Amino acid sequence: MSHVPRILEVRTKILKKNDELARQMRQEFLRLGVSVVNLVSSPGTGKTELLQRTLHVLLQRGFSVAAVVGDLETDNDARRLARSGAPVRQIQTHGCCHLEAHMVKQHLQGWNLSEISFLFIENIGNLVCPASWDLGESLRVALMSVTEGEDKPLKYPGLFNTADVVVITKTDLAQACEFDRQRALQNIRAVRPGVPVLETSARSGEGIPQWIEFLCQHHHRCHCSHLASARKS
Amino acid sequence: MHELSVAYHLVQLVTQLASQHGGGTVVALHVRLGVLCCVHREALEFCYELAAQGTCAENARLIIEEVPVEVYCSECQQQFQLQNIQKFSCPRCGKPTADIRRGKELELVSVELEDQDPLESKGDEEDSQTQQRVFS
């Protein structure tokens, strides 16, 4: 009877190992009061510029911030970000097109997370691969720049569907590249009804206060409600 | 191509399951891919072969079922299949909906295991089948 195949019904997520680690990390971040923001976009969206400005403003406001930057080969982005004064680490993926939870965890070693309010994760620049990998973040941000055109959300509904917020970047160039704002908003809402959309320019500063406000509100919501429920129990 | 990472996770999961259940050879695995899961079917098939090399799941058939997107409309109180994943709204009343009930799957459904015949080394598949018949 040995050659009658045995069938194991498993119904398990293929990325179970990553998901479980990410869940543990998320609980730990919540316990320590860290808001973890995963930034996902195509290359050239201006993720690093936005992050640079964000770190700067948050530091000025007295928050402690840190960032880990996924990069295929170089450490240019990390070096640029470190100029803000925030602790920055680079995750070199050597060709791997996305970050996984264990890579992030490994690069947090030695940091006192309980002293950090915001941890930013700059994912590898692409709009497909990072979608399936939970990094333990509490906020996933999909970025698209006005220079990329209005159709990005329609081309990548899978990724936009996992976003908690969409940030349009480089709005200072909107006019020059004839960016159709209405159509972009329409497309975002078509693939992700109800998602908040923010419009920013890291260069001119337009929309940055709203973005910072959004982050602060998120931080407050996560950790104050957490503390409240901890007190109750 | 993150399908290679996905394939490695899949092979690891499958080989672990096999050894937990008495070992043997994995002859087939059934996988469900949601249309929104961001994993490309052909790429996964290709990468699976690479990732499974030298494991007990090396020659397994990878059977992939693609799962369409289904959304729930709170207005119609009903679940609908979405034909167009560029427009998340109710196909009946048009109300936008972000309530996705199916279509994000990236899961291993089942594994078919066959006990290894101790007397027979890895040969071509037909040979091993006839041999097994002789032995039974």
Ligand SMILES: [Zn+2]
């Ligand atoms: Zn409806």
